[in-house]
Amino acid sequence: MTSRLNRLAVAMLATALATLGVTVANPSPASAAMTICYNTSQAGAYAGTANQAASIWNNATVNLTLSANCGSNLRIYQITGGGSYAVRTSLGNGRVYIDTQQAAQYSPLRIMTHEIGHILGLPDNYNGNCAILMSGGSAGTSCTNPYPSTTEANRVSNLFAGTFSATERSTDRSADIFRDSWPAALAPVS
Numbered sequence: 001m002t003s004r005l006n007r008l009a010v011a012m013l014a015t016a017l018a019t020l021g022v023t024v025a026n027p028s029p030a031s032a033a034m035t036i037c038y039n040t041s042q043a044g045a046y047a048g049t050a051n052q053a054a055s056i057w058n059n060a061t062v063n064l065t066l067s068a069n070c071g072s073n074l075r076i077y078q079i080t081g082g083g084s085y086a087v088r089t090s091l092g093n094g095r096v097y098i099d100t101q102q103a104a105q106y107s108p109l110r111i112m113t114h115e116i117g118h119i120l121g122l123p124d125n126y127n128g129n130c131a132i133l134m135s136g137g138s139a140g141t142s143c144t145n146p147y148p149s150t151t152e153a154n155r156v157s158n159l160f161a162g163t164f165s166a167t168e169r170s171t172d173r174s175a176d177i178f179r180d181s182w183p184a185a186l187a188p189v190s
């Protein structure tokens with residue numbers, strides 16, 4: 001509590017100085033990027049895909065850094081059947097499951113960046129627009145875009161802004177499960 005109050009005080013001081021036109025190079029160390037350690041030990045064939053997705057998110061956002069195998073904020077699993085999905089236990093924490101059968105139909109990298117997007121706080125948005133990452137499978141199997149839109153990336157950056165610690169964040173919401181983002185392809189007409 002004390003450190004939180006201190007950080008709040010520092011942030012308020014920085015705001016006050018900014019109002020006065022004073023530039024503070026590093027107003028609050030506590031607002032440094034939150035590291036999200038992802039674990040690919042059970043990601044099977046998709047460990048490399050997870051690394052690519054992490055780079056995409058790191059390049060598109062500020063205030064957070066996805067880092068490989070330094071811990072287990074986020075575990076990546078390869079599964080077969082049942083559909084790809086994400087379980088967010090709190091912002092930046094949870095599990096992502098990549099279904100090999102769906103990854104044979106849809107772009108594995110788009111699935112990975114989408115499911116990680118849930119862990120980073122984004123909901124689904126099934127508008128069929130391939131430029132929107134969180135449109136998921138609604139954009140069809142031909143859509144291979146793995147990049148969040150500017151709006152999506154900025155939303156994530158904003159969610160990770162501020163001075164709350166990972167522990168403090170973890171208490172502010174219950175678990176969320178995001179399923180059925182990737183509808184099965186229609187069975188071939190016989």
Ligand SMILES: [Zn+2]
Pocket residue numbers: 114115118123124136178179180181
């Ligand atoms: Zn989804």
